[in-house]
Amino acid sequence: MTTTNRYGAIAAEIYDLDKPFGALPDTAFHLARFRDFKGSILEPACGSGRTLLPLLEAGLDVTGFDPSPEMLARCQARCAAAGFAPDLTRQRFEDFAYDRSFDAILVPVGSFTLIDRFETALDVLRRFHAHLRPGGVLVIDNQGLExxxxxxxxxxxxxxxxxxxxxxxxxxxxxxxxxxxxxxxxxxxxxxxxxxxxxxxxxxxxRYWGCDEFRLALEAAGFSQVTVTGGYRPRPPRAGDRVLTYEAVR
CATH class of the missing domain: 2.20.25 (N-terminal domain of TfIIb)
Known part of the structure; x- marks a missing residue:
């Protein structure tokens, strides 16, 4: 059976060349969202640290995991070069586990679309819910059906x-x-x-999601107070927004 979404060595190297820090608008958007945030943040599928390291540099408490050893090694090296030693482990969306809860979970850009089966995605949302403290917030970027x-x-x-x-x-x-x-x-x-x-x-x-479909999926996983913004702007989604950002509370 072919392994999907592997992010091998060359793919990881290209990822960093193609998406240097600040190259995409999500980083500034999420830094603004978590400005002065006092709790702990988990970033699933943290990759090579494109989001995780700027959050650390902003003084935030961030933990990350990724299934790709090549991407994770790049993240660890980047963090070490900047003087940080965050908790980084090799884990998957499907079965990640921690013995502690978090105040926020952040999944930037299209990482959640890499869960390419509906049932698996619902299970992962439930796992996110279980790893948040009461009142904790889940922030997920998703790409639409277009x-x-x-x-x-x-x-x-x-x-x-x-x-x-x-x-x-x-x-x-x-x-x-x-x-x-x-x-x-x-x-x-x-x-x-x-x-x-x-x-x-x-x-x-x-796997890609309809706007209301993903809202319903979040609610089915136990989340409430679901809000959606579009285009990395603090406004409701509009036609043509390639990325929608969902925020939900445990």
Whole structure:
């Protein structure tokens, strides 16, 4: 069986080249949301620390986990270089566990879409609920159903600080509108002096949500006071918003 959403070594390296700190609008939005926040925050799927480290630098108490050892190693190295030693562990959405509760859980950008099955996603929301203290807040960014529409192949390239050429080719291989799920096969390559020296193939599987559908899912998992904003702005969602941010209380 093919492993999906693996984020291997080349994918992790490209992630950092493509999404340096502050490159996406979510970081400023979430920093503003948690400004002066006094409690503990859990970031599931923290990746290479693109959000986690800025939160630490803002003086916040952040714990993170990620299933990819390559992404997690990058996060640990970034934090150490900045003088931080947060609690970082290799865990998955499906079965993460802590012996303590948190005051907030934050899932930025589209990380939650990597849970590509409806039933699994509901179980994860219940697990989030169980790991929050009473009154704790869950903040999740989600991408909407328009992402399922046909899209051109994704072809991009980057040059590393060492001069290697990294290339990416992403091809949509499956779209299931009933399950609201898409699969894309990514081929990553490293070229050095015109010679291919490394290649990897990763399959990305993601599930996308309707706005009211996800609100109902949060309520079914036990959350209340659900609010939704769009476009990383403090306003209701609008047509054309590629990311919606949900906030809910345990």
């Amino acid at each position: 992402v399922l529409a046909p899209a051109p192949d994704d072809r991009r390239r980057w040059t590393t600080p060492d001069g290697d050429l990294l290339t990416l080719e992403g091809i949509r291989t499956a779209t299931d509108w009933l399950a609201q799920r898409a699969e894309t096969t990514y081929r990553y390559e490293r070229w050095r002096d015109g010679v291919l020296v490394e290649s990897q193939i990763d399959v990305m599987a993601q």
